[in-house]
Structure formats: structure tokens, C-alpha cells
Amino acid sequence: MQNQPTPFYNPLLSYEENYQQGPFGAFSQTPPSILEKKQPETFLNLEVNLPFGIPAGPLLNASFIKAAFNYGFDLCVYKTVRSRAHASHPLPNVLSVHPENQLSAGVDTVLADTNYTTPLSITNSFGVPSFNPDIWQPDMAAAVKAAHKGQFVIGSFQGTAGNEASIEKDYAKTALLVAETEAPILEANLSCPNEGVNQLLCFDFPKVERIAKEIKNAVPEKPLFLKLAYFANDEAIYPLLHVLDGVVDGYSTINTLSARPVNADGKPALGQNRPTGGVCGDAIRWAGLEMVERLHRLRTRLNNHFAIIGVGGVSNVEHYLAYRAAGADAVMSATGAMWNPQLALQIKSSLNK
Ligand SMILES: Cc1cc2nc3c(=O)[nH]c(=O)nc-3n(C[C@H](O)[C@H](O)[C@H](O)COP(=O)(O)O)c2cc1C
Numbered sequence: 001m002q003n004q005p006t007p008f009y010n011p012l013l014s015y016e017e018n019y020q021q022g023p024f025g026a027f028s029q030t031p032p033s034i035l036e037k038k039q040p041e042t043f044l045n046l047e048v049n050l051p052f053g054i055p056a057g058p059l060l061n062a063s064f065i066k067a068a069f070n071y072g073f074d075l076c077v078y079k080t081v082r083s084r085a086h087a088s089h090p091l092p093n094v095l096s097v098h099p100e101n102q103l104s105a106g107v108d109t110v111l112a113d114t115n116y117t118t119p120l121s122i123t124n125s126f127g128v129p130s131f132n133p134d135i136w137q138p139d140m141a142a143a144v145k146a147a148h149k150g151q152f153v154i155g156s157f158q159g160t161a162g163n164e165a166s167i168e169k170d171y172a173k174t175a176l177l178v179a180e181t182e183a184p185i186l187e188a189n190l191s192c193p194n195e196g197v198n199q200l201l202c203f204d205f206p207k208v209e210r211i212a213k214e215i216k217n218a219v220p221e222k223p224l225f226l227k228l229a230y231f232a233n234d235e236a237i238y239p240l241l242h243v244l245d246g247v248v249d250g251y252s253t254i255n256t257l258s259a260r261p262v263n264a265d266g267k268p269a270l271g272q273n274r275p276t277g278g279v280c281g282d283a284i285r286w287a288g289l290e291m292v293e294r295l296h297r298l299r300t301r302l303n304n305h306f307a308i309i310g311v312g313g314v315s316n317v318e319h320y321l322a323y324r325a326a327g328a329d330a331v332m333s334a335t336g337a338m339w340n341p342q343l344a345l346q347i348k349s350s351l352n353k
Contacts, residue, residue, distance in 0.1 A: 007338045008067065009058045011094035011114070011122075015129050023064045026341040031070030037348045040150050043330050044185070044223050044249065044307060049074045049150030050351070051330035052320060052344055054337050055252065055311045056080050056156035056189060056227065057124065061136075065143035069151050072344035073337065075309075075330055076147075078140050080156040080189045081130045083163045083174045088129035095261060095269055095277075097121050103257050103283040105230055107276060112261035112269035120315070121281035122335055123261045125270050128158060128192050133177050140181040155183030156227070158192065159211065171211045172218040179219045186222050188215060191229040191255035192278075202228050205240050212247050223249040225309065230254045230287045234294055241298050241306075250307030250329070253291045256280045281313055281335035288312020289326050296327025315340065317350040 006025030009018055022028075036049055043051045053075030059065050060079050068076045095112040099121060103110070112123055130136065144153045155178035159171035175186055188211065190202035202208060208226070215224055228251050231237040256278025261269040268275045292310040299306055310328030314320055315336030323331040337343050
């Protein structure tokens with residue numbers, strides 16, 4: 001086990017402080033010269049340098065996205081936005097977690113602290129904060145413009161209960177606001193805890209179908225991805241894929257696995273009112289890989305061509321290649337990239353050999 005270098009998102013600072021002051025570490029310094037992969041690839045109908053990037057979350061605004069592009073992350077997702085301002089949970093938002101082995105999908109109890117040691121897994125708990133569209137729209141437009149050749153921004157968004165007549169309408173409205181920034185690809189986040197109980201929106205198939213169709217009606221011209229959680233077997237997700245056949249363009253998976261982070265005294269590490277938190281990083285790679293294999297198998301069964309973005313526990317070139325072998329058209333890393341800003345350059349240099 002060894003200590004990690006400075007992450008580009010500082011877990012000791014609040015979301016707002018990171019937004020104002022970040023990114024940190026190498027992302028705040030003079031960027032390296034862009035290393036292009038010898039053979040660009042096709043993702044959707046776009047020519048992308050390497051279909052590798054950073055998923056929704058750690059890239060809070062255009063400053064973070066510009067840095068990520070400069071460090072060779074070619075697909076950068078702008079952190080999930082909403083149709084109205086929404087406050088972040090207070091600190092802590094990020095803690096290191098230490099499961100004994102890989103995390104199960106059954107809400108394990110895990111020790112959480114500030115020792116960020118490898119293999120690195122963390123819990124993240126923000127509550128999907130957002131600024132008002134008058135702040136994030138021009139900023140997302142600036143992020144879109146920062147892309148070099150072969151690089152693309154994906155705009156992540158989600159609906160909020162109570163902002164519009166229905167959550168479906170709010171998803172569609174927010175999709176339109178994202179489309180106005182010229183982001184070439186949309187991603188609807190359906191895998192953050194839903195209003196109320198510990199139920200994720202992506203498990204409510206009739207609602208997901210209505211949401212996806214409302215978004216597609218509102219913005220038919222942009223490719224639409226849905227961000228999904230882990231489903232335990234093929235039959236658990238097949239009905240959703242079947243009903244959305246031809247409606248959405250792809251799926252991004254996974255988000256996080258839920259766990260109970262506790263401190264050394266066994267008390268909830270995120271605070272009494274947040275007993276559970278999403279875990280990401282090394283301990284969830286098995287679940288991301290399994291979901292990608294599942295989606296790949298099911299798209300063959302459906303004779304469909306939806307794209308798959310594989311996410312979860314990627315921190316080196318072997319992990320990237322494992323996701324591609326499992327059927328991912330693109331791969332992303334949040335935790336791995338946060339603590340290793342050189343990750344995309346390292347993968348490219350390894351593939352160029
Ligand atoms: C700091 C942080 C913030 C995140 N915020 C979001 C978010 O706003 N929307 C979302 O869909 N996923 C969010 N995620 C989840 C990531 O997109 C990703 O699915 C998850 O971290 C698994 O990837 P990893 O193992 O590479 O970290 C966040 C993750 C991290 C680490």
C-alpha cells in the first residue's frame with residue numbers, strides 16, 4: 001500500500017470550494033503536450049482519439065474539463081446538472097473506504113477514513129448539487145468549446161421532483177437546457193438515490209420509459225445515454241432494454257454500489273443522517289465489468305446496436321482493456337483519474353507501443 005499523489009478534486013474542501021478553486025495538483029499546472037493515439041476510433045458516429053474519459057462527477061465545471069482534455073481524457077462528462085440550483089450535502093463528501101475484499105451489491109458495512117491508500121476505493125456523497133442554469137449553461141458551453149480534435153463533452157443531467165409538473169417533464173426541460181450549450185452527447189442520470197426511500201430511479205421501468213421518451217421528444221437530434229446502476233442478472237434488466245429499444249443510443253454503467261461507511265468507532269462516517277453512501281473505485285470494478293458483459297450479451301440478444309460506456313474501478317491500462325474486451329465501446333474512470341491525472345496519457349502511451 002502506498003500514499004497517492006494530490007487528487008484534482010480535494011476531498012478536504014467543500015464542493016463549492018472545489019468549484020471555485022479547483023482543479024488541483026497536476027490539473028492546475030502547465031499541461032503536457034497532447035499525446036494522440038496512433039489510430040483514432042469511432043464512438044457513436046464520432047471520431048474520437050481514444051474512447052476513454054472521466055464520467056459524471058469529478059469534473060465540476062469548464063476549468064476541470066479544460067484540464068482533463070489537456071491531459072488526454074477524450075470523453076469528458078460535465079457533472080450532473082439540474083433545472084434549478086440545488087445545494088450540496090455538507091462535508092464530508094468524499095472519504096476513503098477499506099472493504100476487506102471487493103464490495104458486495106448488498107450494502108456492506110465498510111471502514112471509512114482519510115487514508116487514501118491503494119487499491120483505492122472511496123465513498124462519494126454530494127446529493128447531486130447544481131447551480132442555476134444561468135450559471136452552468138455558459139460554463140458548459142465553454143467546456144464544449146475547450147475540446148481539441150477527437151475530444152467531446154457529454155452533458156449529464158437529471159430531473160428534480162417538484163421543479164416542473166412532473167419529474168419526466170423536468171428531465172426533458174433540463175435536457176433542452178443542456179442541448180442549448182451545444183454539448184454533442186446527453187446523459188440522463190437515473191442512478192442517484194431517488195426522492196425518498198433508498199430506491200434508484202433506474203429500477204422503476206415505467207418511469208424510466210416515460211422519462212427517456214420525453215427526453216427524446218424534446219431533443220431528438222442528440223445521442224442520449226442513460227446512466228444505470230448495477231443489476232444482478234440479465235433478466236432483471238432485459239425488460240428495460242427491450243422497451244427502450246430504438247429510443248436511447250446507449251447506456252453508461254455503473255454508478256456506485258451502496259454501502260454503510262463507518263468510522264473506527266462504528267459510527268456513520270458521513271454523519272448520522274447519511275448512514276449509506278455510494279462506493280466507487282477498485283472495490284466495484286467487478287460489478288462494472290459484469291454489467292458491461294451483461295449489456296453486451298443482451299444487445300446481441302436484442303439485435304440492437306446501443307453503445308456501452310463502461311465505468312467502475314478503472315485505474316490502469318489492463319482495466320481499460322478488460323472493459324473493452326467485455327464489450328464497452330468507451331471506458332471512463334472517476335476515482336482512478338482523480339488520483340492519477342496521467343492515466344489517459346499512460347493508457348495511450350501503452351497502446352501506442
Ligand atoms: C466525486 C464524485 C462525484 C460523482 N458525482 C456523480 C454525478 O453527479 N452524477 C453521476 O451520474 N455520477 C456521479 N459519480 C459516479 C461516477 O460517475 C462513477 O459512476 C463512479 O464513480 C464509478 O466510477 P469509478 O469507480 O471510476 O469512480 C460521482 C463519482 C465521484 C467520485
